Amino acid sequence: MLTKTFTHKVTNPWAKPIAEVTEFNHQFTGASSAAFSPDGHSLAVGTGDGTVSLWNIATGAETVFPYLNPVLWNSSPSCVAFDAAGGTLASVYASPTVGLWSLDTRTSSATLTADGPGYWVTSLVYSPAGGLLAAATGSDNPGNTTSDGLLQLWNPSSRTVIATLARTNTDRNALAFSPDGTTLANLRNDGSIFLWDIRSRESVATLTGPGSGVTCIAFGPGGILASGYSNGTVGLWDAKTRKSLTDLRPGTNAKINCVAISPDGKTVSSGGRNLTTWTIK
Numbered sequence: 001m002l003t004k005t006f007t008h009k010v011t012n013p014w015a016k017p018i019a020e021v022t023e024f025n026h027q028f029t030g031a032s033s034a035a036f037s038p039d040g041h042s043l044a045v046g047t048g049d050g051t052v053s054l055w056n057i058a059t060g061a062e063t064v065f066p067y068l069n070p071v072l073w074n075s076s077p078s079c080v081a082f083d084a085a086g087g088t089l090a091s092v093y094a095s096p097t098v099g100l101w102s103l104d105t106r107t108s109s110a111t112l113t114a115d116g117p118g119y120w121v122t123s124l125v126y127s128p129a130g131g132l133l134a135a136a137t138g139s140d141n142p143g144n145t146t147s148d149g150l151l152q153l154w155n156p157s158s159r160t161v162i163a164t165l166a167r168t169n170t171d172r173n174a175l176a177f178s179p180d181g182t183t184l185a186n187l188r189n190d191g192s193i194f195l196w197d198i199r200s201r202e203s204v205a206t207l208t209g210p211g212s213g214v215t216c217i218a219f220g221p222g223g224i225l226a227s228g229y230s231n232g233t234v235g236l237w238d239a240k241t242r243k244s245l246t247d248l249r250p251g252t253n254a255k256i257n258c259v260a261i262s263p264d265g266k267t268v269s270s271g272g273r274n275l276t277t278w279t280i281k
Helices: none
Strands: 004-011 031-036 042-047 053-054 062-065 079-082 088-092 097-102 109-112 121-124 133-139 149-155 160-165 171-178 185-187 193-197 204-209 214-219 225-228 234-238 243-248 258-261 267-272 275-280
Touching: 031 079, 042 079, 042 088, 053 088, 079 121, 088 121, 097 121, 121 149, 121 171, 133 171, 160 185, 171 214, 185 214, 225 258, 225 267, 234 267
Parallel strands: 214 258
Antiparallel strands: 004 275, 031 042, 042 053, 053 062, 079 088, 088 097, 097 109, 121 133, 133 149, 149 160, 171 185, 185 193, 193 204, 214 225, 225 234, 234 243, 258 267, 267 275
């Protein structure tokens, strides 16, 4: 039986001055998505003007990736993601198409298209093991983020869909791979979490937490899965045994917008009205 002690600290990020490390200058109307490269040397930002900016963290040098298809891609990138090797950057708009960019040549290397008429790609995540890209798609109504959709696995090299895991009741905004790439988690419209075995392409578990409004998920090492809820609760799961470990409460009922687990599995963080961190002992 796994027994752990949790201590937590609630932080208000605006309560004291925060030192600015680097300022990146770009004339855009806001940032819609962001991701660090695996080596931590680059930052990709989806911008309000529809482009993706790639910044060198050390030098501040910027590369701008434009629309691949201005007719289809007429909004801010909803998701940007690096592959495991850090050589490819994927960008997603409210359209049927995903753009893949070579970071060696700084040019478009491929496009992937959603499988199914009227479906737009809304979120994606690369497998840490490499070779796979999981994508959530939905109807072509960008304002409807909880309609039925598809959960698919793509081979980025061959540009083909190799498996469709779910066809109905799929929330389109949250996907997470386990660190070893063997398990994929996605949210369901009913508030449950589905776990998928990547090898068998089968659903292996449904996790139902302390609230119906699950908003975000994140994997940590050793099969730990964190989930955030609209009622302010953070759930921790053992994805291997499919059992709940504990429910954490930051002390407020405010919606949890994001969760994260440190690489060593010793710290859990959640973001909502406050930033809360728990130390696992």
